[in-house]
Amino acid sequence: MSYLAFAVQILFMVGLPIVLAVLLWWRWGLRWKLFWVGCLTFIGSQVVHIPMLIGEKAVLQFVLGQLGIPLTQAATMFPVILVDAILLGLMAGICEEPARYLGYRLLLRRERRWRESLMFGVGHGGIESILLGLLVLVNVVVILWLATQDLASLGITGLAETQVRQAIDQVVSAPPYLPLLGGLERLWAICIQVSMTVLVWRTVTTRRWRYFLAAIGWHWLVDTVAVLVLSVTQNVLITEALMAVLGLLSLGFVWWSRRWAAEEPPGEERLGLEMSGP
Numbered sequence: 434m435s436y437l438a439f440a441v442q443i444l445f446m447v448g449l450p451i452v453l454a455v456l457l458w459w460r461w462g463l464r465w466k467l468f469w470v471g472c473l474t475f476i477g478s479q480v481v482h483i484p485m486l487i488g489e490k491a492v493l494q495f496v497l498g499q500l501g502i503p504l505t506q507a508a509t510m511f512p513v514i515l516v517d518a519i520l521l522g523l524m525a526g527i528c529e530e531p532a533r534y535l536g537y538r539l540l541l542r543r544e545r546r547w548r549e550s551l552m553f554g555v556g557h558g559g560i561e562s563i564l565l566g567l568l569v570l571v572n573v574v575v576i577l578w579l580a581t582q583d584l585a586s587l588g589i590t591g592l593a594e595t596q597v598r599q600a601i602d603q604v605v606s607a608p609p610y611l612p613l614l615g616g617l618e619r620l621w622a623i624c625i626q627v628s629m630t631v632l633v634w635r636t637v638t639t640r641r642w643r644y645f646l647a648a649i650g651w652h653w654l655v656d657t658v659a660v661l662v663l664s665v666t667q668n669v670l671i672t673e674a675l676m677a678v679l680g681l682l683s684l685g686f687v688w689w690s691r692r693w694a695a696e697e698p699p700g701e702e703r704l705g706l707e708m709s710g711p
Contacts, residue, residue, distance in 0.1 A: 443566050467541065470541055518661040562623060579600075618673055621677055624683045629648045631687055
């Protein structure tokens with residue numbers, strides 16, 4: 434049953450962004466360029482984000498070492514967990530939101546409508562979902578392959594063998610609801626990403642930087658709270674429930690932000706594109 438759940442999770446994570454993008458294209462005739470630029474801005478942000486994550490972990494470990502605090506002990510210390518969560522959330526915000534802004538300024542010079550920000554946001558959050566889905570697929574396939582092999586013949590012994598067997602047990606014995614919740618989390622994550630994109634779009638169209646700061650702040654808050662709750666509670670169900678609340682709040686904000694569309698300057702409605710919808 435868990436194998437089927439993993440298959441559903443992977444299909445949902447990979448297929449959801451595509452379905453959402455198709456729906457937006459069908460409803461409003463939005464250009465696929467918006468989706469691809471969103472994908473590009475996420476990938477570009479990770480070029481900076483991933484080295485920062487590595488550096489943050491190295492600095493944190495160095496500081497803990499200087500203080501004489503073992504890593505196993507630090508993992509259970511709330512002050513360390515709090516600092517780590519705050520830094521992780523902040524780094525996500527200061528990497529992804531400028532990337533979104535640059536995407537608008539450099540690659541989307543004419544796309545200034547509210548509805549277009551939705552497609553951009555689906556692309557940005559969607560490529561993250563697709564890449565994570567493919568990562569889950571690779572991990573599950575490799576672990577299931579290892580489960581059929583003689584680990585010693587592969588040179589996997591000692592501590593490495595113990596870790597591999599633990600990973601195999603986690604996949605084989607995983608309750609079906611865990612992979613399904615992991616897939617559903619991507620829906621909430623995309624809602625959150627779209628809300629951030631709307632804030633960046635608002636920054637570009639109004640030249641009011643408070644919206645940009647709000648996007649960074651919202652990103653920081655979401656990631657910090659999610660990491661903090663998971664680290665403290667060690668409870669996936671509580672964390673996923675939190676993600677659902679944050680996702681619904683983001684969806685509510687996106688719905689509310691439709692009123693900003695009324696402020697858009699009059700101009701061509703791109704009738705050719707509009708007619709491509711229903």
